[in-house]
Amino acid sequence: MKYFRMVWRNVFRKKLRTGLTASSIVIVLTLIVILASLLQAMQADPSGGRGANRLVVQHATGLGNFLPLSQRQRIEQIPGVVAVSPETWFGGVYKDDKPENWIGQLSADPDIYFDKIFDDATIDPAVNEEWKKTRNGFVAGQKIAEKHKWKKGDHIILKGTYIPLNLDLVYIGSYNAGDETNIFFHNEYLNQSDWILANKVTGIYYIKIDSGENVPRVAATIDKMFENSDAPTKTLTEKQFQLQFMEMMGNVKFLINGISLIIIFAVTLIVANTVAMSARERVTEIAVMRTLGFGRGHILGFILSESVLMSLLGGVLGILLAKFVFIPALVAGGNKTSISIWLVNFKVSPETLALAFVVSVGVGILAGFVPAINSSRLRIVDGLRKVV
Amino acid sequence: MAEPLIRIENVEKIYRRDQIEIPVLMGINLDIPEGEYVALMGPSGSGKTTLLNLIAGIDQPTRGRIMIGGRDIATMKQTELAKWRSHTIGFIFQLYNLLPVLTAFENVELPLLLTPLKKAERKRHVETALSIVGLGDRMSHYPRQLSGGQEQRVAIARAIVSDPKILVADEPTGDLDARSGDEILELLRRLNEEFGKTVVMVTHDPKAAARAHRMVHLDKGVLHTDELTEAGVGRRS
Numbered sequence: 001m002k003y004f005r006m007v008w009r010n011v012f013r014k015k016l017r018t019g020l021t022a023s024s025i026v027i028v029l030t031l032i033v034i035l036a037s038l039l040q041a042m043q044a045d046p047s048g049g050r051g052a053n054r055l056v057v058q059h060a061t062g063l064g065n066f067l068p069l070s071q072r073q074r075i076e077q078i079p080g081v082v083a084v085s086p087e088t089w090f091g092g093v094y095k096d097d098k099p100e101n102w103i104g105q106l107s108a109d110p111d112i113y114f115d116k117i118f119d120d121a122t123i124d125p126a127v128n129e130e131w132k133k134t135r136n137g138f139v140a141g142q143k144i145a146e147k148h149k150w151k152k153g154d155h156i157i158l159k160g161t162y163i164p165l166n167l168d169l170v171y172i173g174s175y176n177a178g179d180e181t182n183i184f185f186h187n188e189y190l191n192q193s194d195w196i197l198a199n200k201v202t203g204i205y206y207i208k209i210d211s212g213e214n215v216p217r218v219a220a221t222i223d224k225m226f227e228n229s230d231a232p233t234k235t236l237t238e239k240q241f242q243l244q245f246m247e248m249m250g251n252v253k254f255l256i257n258g259i260s261l262i263i264i265f266a267v268t269l270i271v272a273n274t275v276a277m278s279a280r281e282r283v284t285e286i287a288v289m290r291t292l293g294f295g296r297g298h299i300l301g302f303i304l305s306e307s308v309l310m311s312l313l314g315g316v317l318g319i320l321l322a323k324f325v326f327i328p329a330l331v332a333g334g335n336k337t338s339i340s341i342w343l344v345n346f347k348v349s350p351e352t353l354a355l356a357f358v359v360s361v362g363v364g365i366l367a368g369f370v371p372a373i374n375s376s377r378l379r380i381v382d383g384l385r386k387v388v
Numbered sequence: 389m390a391e392p393l394i395r396i397e398n399v400e401k402i403y404r405r406d407q408i409e410i411p412v413l414m415g416i417n418l419d420i421p422e423g424e425y426v427a428l429m430g431p432s433g434s435g436k437t438t439l440l441n442l443i444a445g446i447d448q449p450t451r452g453r454i455m456i457g458g459r460d461i462a463t464m465k466q467t468e469l470a471k472w473r474s475h476t477i478g479f480i481f482q483l484y485n486l487l488p489v490l491t492a493f494e495n496v497e498l499p500l501l502l503t504p505l506k507k508a509e510r511k512r513h514v515e516t517a518l519s520i521v522g523l524g525d526r527m528s529h530y531p532r533q534l535s536g537g538q539e540q541r542v543a544i545a546r547a548i549v550s551d552p553k554i555l556v557a558d559e560p561t562g563d564l565d566a567r568s569g570d571e572i573l574e575l576l577r578r579l580n581e582e583f584g585k586t587v588v589m590v591t592h593d594p595k596a597a598a599r600a601h602r603m604v605h606l607d608k609g610v611l612h613t614d615e616l617t618e619a620g621v622g623r624r625s
Binding site for chain 2: 290
């Protein structure tokens with residue numbers, strides 16, 4: 001600590017140069033935090049890991065094809081299966097096509113949905129019971145309910161798009177869960193559609209398994225069971241089911257990681273150039289310090305500390321900007337766009353903070369390493385000779 | 389007879405540039421007893437600064453021994469030598485070489501940061517050193533806020549703060565006006581006489597050299613003459 005004052009003042013010796021270099025680190029770290037948080041949000045498990053005992057059965061060819069409702073009874077017979085809820089993505093239009101009015105609309109079996117399948121979600125038992133009894137009732141995630149300021153008894157109309165039916169639903173109450181962007185209504189109410197009735201189909205099955213160790217076996221059994229039927233299935237864990245939406249966008253993770261690495265490399269070169277310039281200008285001072293008795297290790301430590309300090313200052317500012325300015329702004333702005341679903345969990349996690357901190361320190365160390373080594377190896381007489 | 393504080397035995401220094409060998413010092417033998425004030429003189433390129441650097445332990449001889457206080461510093465490793473320098477040698481440069489980002493106090497405190505002294509003890513030592521050089525009232529000034537003479541006095545305070553036995557000065561008045569130069573020479577005399585420091589000073593200025601006890605002339609890397617000054621004669625008698 002007794003050297004900190006000197007290191008600090010050396011960092012700010014050329015304020016403009018340090019300011020410009022630190023600004024580049026600010027920009028990079030802001031970007032890294034935003035990208036890492038976005039990636040994490042896209043990969044997040046809304047149940048926070050509590051959905052490990054849940055499976056999702058979809059048509060083997062993809063979500064565009066429906067599954068026959070007759071499969072439900074057969075799945076329920078498989079040992080280890082606790083409950084099966086057919087679920088259909090309605091995909092209707094609420095109010096208009098504007099992105100801010102986008103809502104996840106799913107039909108479910110209210111008799112078992114919150115009691116057996118999504119038992120990690122929190123719902124007022126009175127609300128749950130009333131929902132079960134109200135055929136045209138719906139429950140909504142608290143976040144989406146608050147966004148649209150729904151009050152109990154409010155009616156909403158969902159205009160069907162690919163299912164030829166308009167739903168007139170009554171708001172019963174809200175639930176709390178990791179993902180609160182969805183509303184749930186009765187399968188029975190959806191079944192009034194001639195199209196659903198005629199085809200007796202559902203989009204997917206949500207299944208609760210009694211224990212984690214039975215999950216692979218049950219998944220394999222289901223897919224084997226319907227392998228040679230008209231509707232072969234693909235059974236996924238809840239996490240896999242959610243990740244496939246991200247995969248639809250291409251290898252986003254690879255792209256984000258690639259971009260991050262490139263900008264980190266670029267900023268490392270910028271910082272390295274600044275540190276090298278600063279050390280080169282102080283060759284005589286370094287020689288004087290060596291003359292006074294400071295060893296090579298001291299000089300190495302000073303130059304590295306300057307590099308790390310500069311990088312850390314820029315990094316911390318970048319992290320703060322990302323966390324308190326840009327991400328809240330993006331969430332506010334993004335809620336009105338089609339990416340709003342990804343913004344549910346768009347926040348800076350402790351892991352991302354730790355990553356950003358490590359990147360800041362790492363850039364400082366990498367950038368300062370060569371100038372620090374060169375400075376520490378400087379022969380005193382060579383350094384002093386530059387004076388005269 | 390007691391061993392001199394500085395004993396230079398058959399010292400040679402040869403610089404190598406590419407394949408070419410440039411001899412800078414040849415067969416130098418010199419004894420400097422403790423408490424002596426020696427001026428190294430000679431034309432440019434005579435090797436006087438190189439000899440000073442060897443005595444200060446910031447350069448290594450090609451051949452020969454440099455015994456300081458009975459220890460051959462030519463055989464010391466870099467880390468050991470750095471530690472040795474920090475408490476044995478006080479270096480005064482022609483261009484002062486203060487760190488511009490530090491105040492006068494902090495510049496003087498610098499060598500003490502290498503010691504186990506506590507903050508309060510360091511403060512006491514720094515204040516003492518600065519008051520010896522007459523700058524007790526300029527402690528919070530940065531080098532840019534001081535005159536050349538004041539800067540050199542801060543540099544001298546930095547050189548003496550860790551109480552080294554030897555002060556080496558490379559043309560300490562070379563960048564100063566006559567009056568400031570005189571003040572610095574007077575300060576060096578006081579440090580030698582009142583505080584018992586052994587002073588080895590490189591200078592081109594015969595007036596500055598006359599303040600020393602001995603004048604050692606070098607020419608083309610060879611010790612040419614070694615004679616007592618009037619001050620030296622007076623001191624011995």
